[in-house]
Each structure stands twice: as structure tokens, then as C-alpha cells.
Amino acid sequence: MTAPKPFYTALLASQTAEAAELRRRYERLALVRLFVFLIWVVGLILAFSAGGWWGLLALGLTLPPLVWGVRQHRRIGQRAAAAEVRSQLAAGELRALDHDFGHFDGGQDLLDPAHPYALDLDIFGPHSLFQFLNRTVTAPGRELLAKQLLQPSSEMERARTQVQGQSLGAMPEWCLDFRTLGHGLHDEIGHFQRLAAWLQRPAVVTGRWERTLLLLSPVLSVLGVVTGLLFVPWFVAALAFVPAALLLRKYAEIIPREHAYTAAMGKLLLGYAALLEHASTGPGGADLRAAVPALRRLSYLSSQLDVRYNPFVLLLEISGLWSLQWLRKLDAWREAHRTALPGWLEALAETDAYVSWATLRFNQPEWTEPAFTTEPILHATGLGHPLLHPARRVTNDVEMRTDGHIQLVTGSNMAGKSTWLRTVGINLVLAQAGSPVCALHLRTRPLQVWTSMRTHDDLSAATSSFYAELKRLKVIIEAVSAPDNAVFFLLDEILKGTNSRDRHTGSRALIRQLIRDKGAGIIATHDLELADLEKEPGSHVENYAMEVKTQGDELIFDYRLHRGVSQSFNATTLMARMGIAIPPDEIRHN
Structure with missing residues (x-):
């Protein structure tokens, strides 16, 4: 199969040249058409001057070829317009291959902040997963693609999306022709x-x-x-x-x-x-x-x-x-x-959505098909965030059970903990939609993803950010405790709106309850004392860390995940670099 970049580059060149040639031909024939029409009108006048029957005979003989010529001229214009659209689509895909996909529809209107994960995982909006994927041209296809990202597909639906995506992924020209036909449809x-x-x-x-x-x-x-x-x-x-x-x-x-x-x-x-x-x-x-x-x-x-x-x-x-x-x-x-x-x-609608999945497969040939199992496990190697540019993307591995196990990730500010949570979550969403994933390998059982990463206060409802987080955690606890509900949660800095003692006590209680109810997930935290949970007898908590190093006044981020508890601190260093006066002996280094 042709690599995506050479394919789109060649298509852009050929369609740009074809559109220019057809447009020149169309404009030349427009002048010929005007000249022929004037001659036709003069000829009809002369024919009717010679007698009514002569005029009717001339009209009957000349009108069909005249109409045929008009239709042919119109077809040339339509072919020129289609070539222009294909060249625009090819140029858009070349931009997308360079990770510039802001010109695609992000589906901001489809976002529900109360959804289990849509807000935290950037499913909709600017620089979102939907914007990265979406190539739909009809409103029903757009709604279906959003639905596939918002809820795990059944095994049959997932298999069908996978098979159709693979088949159409090998037919990039067919997919572009579909999008060309739907261009400008302005469907709602x-x-x-x-x-x-x-x-x-x-x-x-x-x-x-x-x-x-x-x-x-x-x-x-x-x-x-x-x-x-x-x-x-x-x-x-x-x-x-x-x-x-x-x-x-x-x-x-x-x-x-x-x-x-x-x-x-x-x-x-x-x-x-x-x-x-x-x-x-x-x-x-x-x-x-x-x-x-x-x-x-x-x-x-x-x-x-x-x-x-x-x-x-x-x-x-x-x-x-x-x-x-x-x-x-x-x-x-x-x-x-x-x-x-x-x-x-x-x-x-299905075909429209399949074209988006097929385009993803063609554009990302290095991605892999996920494997599903009935075992309560999540194994992935080389797992990366799909919305990060490949040149800047850092991948990590994850291996854990999903029946009452938690990975606790500690690390300094900006070390990459939140991005790692989103990396795991967004790839699980892709896998359960029938998509390939940004990884070398991924094997999991079907999971319902829940997140609590961005919580905001609501002035209209007199709700503080801390109370909003509590309500979110309550919903997640209820989801975890529901029978036959395999939940995988991603929690970022839980109970951050209260004092350190309450936060630590509440976090420990929450983690124990989630494990007791057979929930599984990853929790990112600055609370290093929570790492002691791994030492308890029969513990189902594993400690991981993402470190930051300093070289002189520079901070070095490698975004690598490794076993253990974080030993690096960078908040005071960052504050000092921003001009906040902190005594040198109180600035902590690695």
C-alpha cells in the first residue's frame, strides 16, 4: 500500500493540474457557447422569416444538439469543481499528517460535561479526538461517529467497524471520492x-x-x-x-x-x-x-x-x-x-463514519489493532497519546489487573502524569470503538471508562469546585459498585480542594473502597504518603512515578513512567525562576 504522505502529495499535484486544465477548458467553451447561441438565434429568425414550417423544422433539428452541448459544458464545470475539492481534501490531509488538524470539525456542540469521560479526555472541541478523526459529510454520520466515541460498542459493532475500516482503509481514493460527493452538502x-x-x-x-x-x-x-x-x-x-x-x-x-x-x-x-x-x-x-x-x-x-x-x-x-x-x-x-x-x-450514516475510521487507518499505518480478552487485564506496550505530534510523543507501557487493582502515579508538576492518564483513557476509547490504537500492542477486556480530572465550580448552582469533585466521585463510586460493571477510572489529584490532612485521609478511604468494590484504574497524585498503601499486606496498589531532573537552572522532563515513588520536586524551583523570592537553602533539587 502507498504511504499516506506520497499518496496525498501526488493527488494534490494531479488534481490541482486537472482542475486548472478543466477550468481553462470551461472558460474557453463558455465563449464558444455564447457565439453558437447568437448564431442559433440569428438562424432561427431567418428560418421563421422563410416560413413557419421552416422555422419549426430548424428549431426541432438544432435544439437537441444545443441542449447536449450545454450539458457537456456543465459537466466540464462539475469535473473541475470536483478536482478542486479533491485537491483541497488532499492538502487538508497533508496538514493533518503534520498534526495540524484544526481545520476539521471538532464537534464542540456534542460535548456533555457530565459524560463519564468526554470532557477530561478531550473527546470534543479544539484539538480533540473527534477533530482528529472526523471526516464525515452527513449529519447522521457525524452523530454516529460521536456515539461510537461516547460509549463502548458491542462486540458485533466493534468487529464490523474494524472490518469495514480495514477494507476501506485500503481504498483511500474511494474514501476521498465519497467525501468529494458530500462536500458542501451543508447537512444538519x-x-x-x-x-x-x-x-x-x-x-x-x-x-x-x-x-x-x-x-x-x-x-x-x-x-x-x-x-x-x-x-x-x-x-x-x-x-x-x-x-x-x-x-x-x-x-x-x-x-x-x-x-x-x-x-x-x-x-x-x-x-x-x-x-x-x-x-x-x-x-x-x-x-x-x-x-x-x-x-x-x-x-x-x-x-x-x-x-x-x-x-x-x-x-x-x-x-x-x-x-x-x-x-x-x-x-x-x-x-x-x-x-x-x-x-x-x-x-x-455507517458508511460516512467508516470513512473516518478508514482514513485514520490509512493515515496511521504504524498504529496497531487492539486485542480483547475475557481476562481482567490491561496490557499495553509503546502506548502514546494520539493527539501529540509523533516527533514529541513519548510512549510508556502499562500492565495491570482490572479487578480491584490501582496504579498510583506520583510526580512533580508538569512531569506528565495527567497526560499519561489521558493516554490510557483515550486509547481505551479508541479500542472499544473498533479503531486501531496508538501503541505497539494493547490487550484488554471491555471496560467502561470514568474520569475525574477537571472539576469546576458552578456559580449558577452555588457549587464549589471541591463539592463538584465530590459529586463526580460519588457517581464513579456508584458505577464501580454496580453489578456486572467493569469500570476503569482515571483520577487526577483527588480531593485537591481541601486541607492536606483531610485530603490524605479521604484519599486513602476512597482508594480502599474502590478496590473493595473491584474497581480498577490509575490515580495521579502529589500526596507521597499515599504510596505507603503499597506496603500493606495483600495490597492491590502499585506505585509508579514520573520524574523531573534539573541541570543548573534548567528542568529536564523525560515523561517516562517507572516503578516506585517520585523523588523529584520542582515547584519551588519554578517559582524561583519566575521571580518569587525563596531562600536558596529552601529550594529543593533532585
Whole structure:
């Protein structure tokens, strides 16, 4: 398989050149098209001057090739636009390979601060995991990708994501074509929700006489106009329009209410159809081919109902009951495809999310597939934080049981303890979504991740940061104590909002309770006295440390995890470097 950087570099060059060539051709043909049109108009004038039949013959012979030429010209413009989009996507991926992914959607609106781990692990927002991963082009696909990151997938869902991600990961051009088709779709989840709600609504036009009148209305309109012009007074001919007027009065409130469900959906549905047509050419997509003509039909019907926005629509309503005619056809479409449409949209969302996972696999070929087991263990080697630039990423190993065991990590400020907690957590989230992980090896059983790392006060609820942390810890304790619930917690500097004696006493009690309830996790702390828990008989606590060294006035951070208790202190050193007067004999060094 081609390496990602050469692939995107070559694609950027080829698509930029193709877009420029097609754009030049399009502009040249625009001048030719204008010249041909002027000649065509002059020729028609001369033909009609020679006689009406000659003019009609010339029109019939020249109009089809003229329309064909216009369509060909438009296709060249569309090909140029598609090449421009592909070149932009390739440039965006080259930036992402250099760990500059701020131009992708971070999903800030999807963040729930009360979620078990989304806030602490940077799942959403600027420089988040979602921003790193997200390549979706539809609102349903975006929602599904977020869901996969927010809750562990079932074994079947995880396997399917893994298989589809691997298959599409070997097809980077196919994935880019999918994203090109969806570029500029401007989809919103509200569109999808309206469509789903419309699908469950009853038929609008149901009465027999109403259906009959829909068929007769255009005929009555023609008869009314003809007889009014040729045979009877206009007020008598106007009687032919009375049935349509009565029917419009009956449906005056129903028509706009029904139209609200499909308004402005025509272009979006056409985009869905194009994406599903492409999806049908991918792995396991043959069953989606029937959806393409059906969605294109629905797009057409919806767009025809949108004619209601035209100020002259009243003429169409009176003469042919325009809105009701299309609502009846939409009723028929809904009845025919009510059960199939949700499956098509679900398949579209899945494909959209799979493209993101496939792009991750293609862009990060050095990542590894996690292995799952029923044993209560977590083993990982070379585990790194995926959101850190590879050149600055430091990896560590973790090996522990997940049935009532805790690793206690001590270390100085900025030593990397919090980053290590996030490294473990974010890779567990990826693994349980069906993704590869940023590691040489990872083996674990399915775990529900819980974190308490960032707690803030809430002025609106008169809640201090300490009380907010207590509430968070209470929820984690309840999760750990729930039956058949394998929880893995990541706690950073617990009970930091109280005095040192209370913090130490409370922390010891919390650790013992979590172990007793068979919880497992990693706790980062500055409280070195907690390390004594490892010495207790039958202890399930293991001490690890991340050290900081000093060389003169410089602090050296290696971010390496090792067994034992931290022996380094750097707070006073940092304070002294910032100009805070501390007696030299009170500054502690390694």
C-alpha cells in the first residue's frame, strides 16, 4: 500500500493540474457557447422569416444538439469543481499528517460535561479526538461517529467497524471520492429528524372524491378557460374553478404543515442519493443500489412541492391543485418505502463514519489493532497519546489487573502524569470503538471508562469546585459498585480542594473502597504518603512515578513512567525562576 504522505502529495499535484486544465477548458467553451447561441438565434429568425414550417423544422433539428452541448459544458464545470475539492481534501490531509488538524470539525456542540469521560479526555472541541478523526459529510454520520466515541460498542459493532475500516482503509481514493460527493452538502441533524418524522405521518389525501377531483381539476381548468373565452360569460366559466377552491380551503392549514417536513430537502436528498450510489460500489454495498432511484424520486417530488415558494403559485393551485398533486405523490412514495428508508439512511450514516475510521487507518499505518480478552487485564506496550505530534510523543507501557487493582502515579508538576492518564483513557476509547490504537500492542477486556480530572465550580448552582469533585466521585463510586460493571477510572489529584490532612485521609478511604468494590484504574497524585498503601499486606496498589531532573537552572522532563515513588520536586524551583523570592537553602533539587 502507498504511504499516506506520497499518496496525498501526488493527488494534490494531479488534481490541482486537472482542475486548472478543466477550468481553462470551461472558460474557453463558455465563449464558444455564447457565439453558437447568437448564431442559433440569428438562424432561427431567418428560418421563421422563410416560413413557419421552416422555422419549426430548424428549431426541432438544432435544439437537441444545443441542449447536449450545454450539458457537456456543465459537466466540464462539475469535473473541475470536483478536482478542486479533491485537491483541497488532499492538502487538508497533508496538514493533518503534520498534526495540524484544526481545520476539521471538532464537534464542540456534542460535548456533555457530565459524560463519564468526554470532557477530561478531550473527546470534543479544539484539538480533540473527534477533530482528529472526523471526516464525515452527513449529519447522521457525524452523530454516529460521536456515539461510537461516547460509549463502548458491542462486540458485533466493534468487529464490523474494524472490518469495514480495514477494507476501506485500503481504498483511500474511494474514501476521498465519497467525501468529494458530500462536500458542501451543508447537512444538519434537523433535516434528518424532519425526514424521520415525516416518514411516520399518515397520508394527506385519502378521500375518494378528493382523489377524483385531483384527477379532474386540470381538465376542469382547461374547460373553464376555453368556454370562458369562446362560449359563456367569464363568471359562468369561473364555476369550473369552484371545486378546486373549496378543496384548497379545506387543506389551507394542512398543506404548509406537511410541506414543513420536506421543505428544501430536494438538494439534500439528491446528495444522499449520490453518496449511496457511491457506497453501493464499496464493500458489502450491493444491497444499496435500490435506494438510489428511490431517493432521487423523493428528491424530485420534494423539489416540486417547493414551488409553493413561487409568488405565482396561486395560478398553479387554482388551475391544477399543484400542492395537493405532489402531496399525493409523496404519500404514495412514503407508503412504498416507509420500511426501507430508515435502513438506507442508517447505511449511509455507517458508511460516512467508516470513512473516518478508514482514513485514520490509512493515515496511521504504524498504529496497531487492539486485542480483547475475557481476562481482567490491561496490557499495553509503546502506548502514546494520539493527539501529540509523533516527533514529541513519548510512549510508556502499562500492565495491570482490572479487578480491584490501582496504579498510583506520583510526580512533580508538569512531569506528565495527567497526560499519561489521558493516554490510557483515550486509547481505551479508541479500542472499544473498533479503531486501531496508538501503541505497539494493547490487550484488554471491555471496560467502561470514568474520569475525574477537571472539576469546576458552578456559580449558577452555588457549587464549589471541591463539592463538584465530590459529586463526580460519588457517581464513579456508584458505577464501580454496580453489578456486572467493569469500570476503569482515571483520577487526577483527588480531593485537591481541601486541607492536606483531610485530603490524605479521604484519599486513602476512597482508594480502599474502590478496590473493595473491584474497581480498577490509575490515580495521579502529589500526596507521597499515599504510596505507603503499597506496603500493606495483600495490597492491590502499585506505585509508579514520573520524574523531573534539573541541570543548573534548567528542568529536564523525560515523561517516562517507572516503578516506585517520585523523588523529584520542582515547584519551588519554578517559582524561583519566575521571580518569587525563596531562600536558596529552601529550594529543593533532585
